[in-house]
Structures are given as C-alpha cells and as structure tokens.
Amino acid sequence: MSTLLEVGNLRAWYGASQVLHGVDLCVSAGEVVALAGRNGSGRSTLAKALMSMVDADGLRRFAGADLAPLRTFEVARLGLGYVAEQRDVFPMLSVDENLSLGLAKRRAPRFTIDDARALFPILLERRGARAGVLSGGEQQMLALARALVGAPDLLIVDEPAEGLSAQMAARVGACLRACAARGIAVLLIEQRLALAPGLADRVAVMGHGRVVFEGTPQALARREDVVRDWLGVG
Numbered sequence: 376m377s378t379l380l381e382v383g384n385l386r387a388w389y390g391a392s393q394v395l396h397g398v399d400l401c402v403s404a405g406e407v408v409a410l411a412g413r414n415g416s417g418r419s420t421l422a423k424a425l426m427s428m429v430d431a432d433g434l435r436r437f438a439g440a441d442l443a444p445l446r447t448f449e450v451a452r453l454g455l456g457y458v459a460e461q462r463d464v465f466p467m468l469s470v471d472e473n474l475s476l477g478l479a480k481r482r483a484p485r486f487t488i489d490d491a492r493a494l495f496p497i498l499l500e501r502r503g504a505r506a507g508v509l510s511g512g513e514q515q516m517l518a519l520a521r522a523l524v525g526a527p528d529l530l531i532v533d534e535p536a537e538g539l540s541a542q543m544a545a546r547v548g549a550c551l552r553a554c555a556a557r558g559i560a561v562l563l564i565e566q567r568l569a570l571a572p573g574l575a576d577r578v579a580v581m582g583h584g585r586v587v588f589e590g591t592p593q594a595l596a597r598r599e600d601v602v603r604d605w606l607g608v609g
C-alpha cells in the first residue's frame with residue numbers, strides 16, 4: 376500500500392503553549408487507523424494541524440504534497456476530508472444546501488449525494504429542514520455526508536460517536552465501514568475505541584502530544600501497560 380499521509384516530528388502550539396511535541400504517524404491509501412488517547416492528549420490538535428487550523432511545524436505530506444504552506448480549503452481540495460468534534464454544519468441552511476456546499480468540484484467523488492442519502496435516509500426525509508433544527512445525531516450524519524461527497528481520499532473524523540445513542544453510533548460505524556469498502560482511508564479519533572474494533576487496521580495511541588504506541592488492535596490488546604497508562608481503562 377502506498378503512503379497517503381505522512382507526519383513526522385509534528386509540533387503545534389496554541390499561542391505560547393506547545394501541545395504537540397513531535398508526532399510521527401503514517402496512513403496508507405485505503406487504511407483505517409484509529410487514533411486513541413485520553414482527553415487532552417492532542418488528538419484534535421493533530422487533526423487541526425493537518426488541516427492548517429493551528430500553528431504547527433514539522434513534516435506533513437498528503438498524496439505527495441506538502442501541507443504546511445496550504446490553507447484549510449486547499450488541504451480539503453487535495454482530498455483530505457475533516458469532520459470536526461463539534462460537527463460543523465451551516466445551521467441556517469437546509470440539509471440539501473449543506474450537502475451541495477460539500478460537493479467536490481474538481482474531483483469525482485466515491486460517494487454521490489444519492490449514495491450519502493442511501494447511507495443516511497434521514498438526509499432525504501429532512502432534506503428541506505434547516506440543519507440547525509436537526510438532532511445531534513442527525514447533524515453528525517449530515518457532517519459526515521457532506522465530507523463524503525467532497526471526494527476525500529482520507530477522512531479524518533474526530534470522536535464521531537461521542538454523545539450519540541447506540542443506534543446513531545452504529546449508523547456512524549456503518550458509514551465508516553462503507554468508506555473503507557470504497558477505498559477511502561480513515562483516521563478515526565476516539566477516546567474509548569468504541570467504533571474501532573473490527574474496523575481499524577491499526578491503532579495509534581497518543582499521550583502528552585506524542586504517539587506512544589502504534590500497532591494492530593491485537594497488539595494493543597496484549598499491551599496492558601499501554602491500555603492502563605495511556606487509555607485509562609481496564
């Protein structure tokens with residue numbers, strides 16, 4: 376598999392406060408990588424650094440391009456989809472308008488708007504509703520669908536099941552499996568690895584702004600020390 380995303384010695388700051396202290400991580404084309412870690416370990420900041428949303432330095436390459444000089448919309452245009460923790464939708468616009476705004480203009484998407492509606496029928500049922508009146512779970516589906524129709528080669532999703540009912544979380548899981556089945560690589564940020572089992576090819580664990588473990592889910596399960604020290608469960 377060819378390397379799609381390459382991150383080396385990535386550091387990031389909020390003002391004078393350094394949050395990432397040299398992150399190394401690779402994602403291959405079509406691969407699903409779970410990025411686990413406690414709250415505050417720097418997972419969201421890593422996503423924002425890739426999307427040029429925070430001050431950062433270090434190596435970050437995607438599909439052969441250096442992301443460092445690019446602005447957020449240029450990163451997205453290269454094929455890096457991002458669904459933030461706060462699931463941004465345009466609240467005053469309708470579901471359909473939100474989807475249309477996400478539609479890739481220069482690249483053929485693996486998911487059309489109809490494909491996204493097949494995955495999440497609620498988006499068709501509520502197509503005329505303002506996004507702001509949808510439930511949290513419905514907004515998450517809209518945010519995911521909007522990213523998918525943007526033709527990503529890699530989708531970064533930040534805690535997509537957080538705060539959702541078990542049923543909504545299962546739908547999100549099905550969406551990510553559909554991504555993987557269509558060859559879209561996924562970087563799945565989670566705290567408790569709720570969706571990752573059976574989905575992730577590899578797990579990277581973050582602690583204090585670094586990757587402290589990287590391996591298969593099976594290898595992680597054998598590392599009680601990593602689970603205890605960096606995931607705080609078991």
Ligand SMILES: Nc1ncnc2c1ncn2[C@@H]1O[C@H](COP(=O)(O)OP(=O)(O)O)[C@@H](O)[C@H]1O
Binds near residue numbers: 392412414415418420
């Ligand atoms: N906008 C911000 N300004 C200042 N510090 C921040 C900001 N966002 C996050 N941080 C700090 O950066 C660290 C990493 O946070 P974050 O990347 O959100 O972690 P995670 O997503 O793993 O919970 C934390 O110490 C957090 O308090």
Ligand SMILES: [Mg+2]
Binds near residue numbers: 419420460533
């Ligand atoms: Mg976070």
